[in-house]
Amino acid sequence: ADKAHNLSHARTKVLEAAKAGAKLVVLPECFNSPYGTKYFDKYAETLLPSPPSEEQSPSFHALSKLAKEANVYLVGGSIPERDEGSKDDKKLYNTSLTFAPSGELLATHRKVHLFDIDIPGKIKFKESEVLSPGNKITLLDLPEYGKIAIAICYDIRFPELATIAARKGAFLLLYPGAFNLTTGALHWELLARARATDNQVYVGLCSPARAMKAEYNAWGHSMVVDPNAAVLEQLDEKEGTLIQELQAGKIEETRKGVPLYGQRRFDVYPDVSRGGKFEE
């Protein structure tokens, strides 16, 4: 619950990861606040005008400084964001900020698919009670490495978003996310491997550790999956840092073996990555 502590703890862990050789570091969904509809308003920060003042967004400044200090690309998990807009258009978003090693903001992704579920006797959650959805796919080009895509948690359940990003050239799909004890056990690894299989790209999921005293118990189990859907490494539910080196050539090798990319039937169904529409 302590934002200042969360920011300074993130700094310690990111600096450790950088020291161990990481070049791109990912933090979990809502890394600076508890995850829950009643917390988003209280913890929300304003990002506009860009750059925001320190007072408007302490997390923006902490992440920007940290990316520079650690000399890494930093995908800052996500934070609750308030868009002041016009008075009657005050909206909250679940937003991820990515910074370059220079400290420059490279991309902003607002969670596109809001987490509204109701599994009787297990879990009910309705982000749309307080959040508004983002409306774009977030793809960015890292000059030394290539294109990556960033989306948040529930977004992973929607294959269109991943497929469009991959077909536009992303080699890595990153999802800061906080599944829970019900859906985590059922779908977390399955979805990471599914998106890797569909698109033959690397997939990285980064979850908060599980806190049983919190109202929302995150699944944990951050992982990296390769283009062949092999789980390269998976953490458990406790706090940890996962470091993986992605292999150049692995995507080409996978696509050579199972050549989905040349076998699509856009004469039968549309190419969603090019705005194709299904006509009955």
Ligand SMILES: NC(=O)CC(=O)C(=O)O
């Ligand atoms: N928390 C989420 O956004 C998604 C989730 O927990 C799920 O899809 O399950």
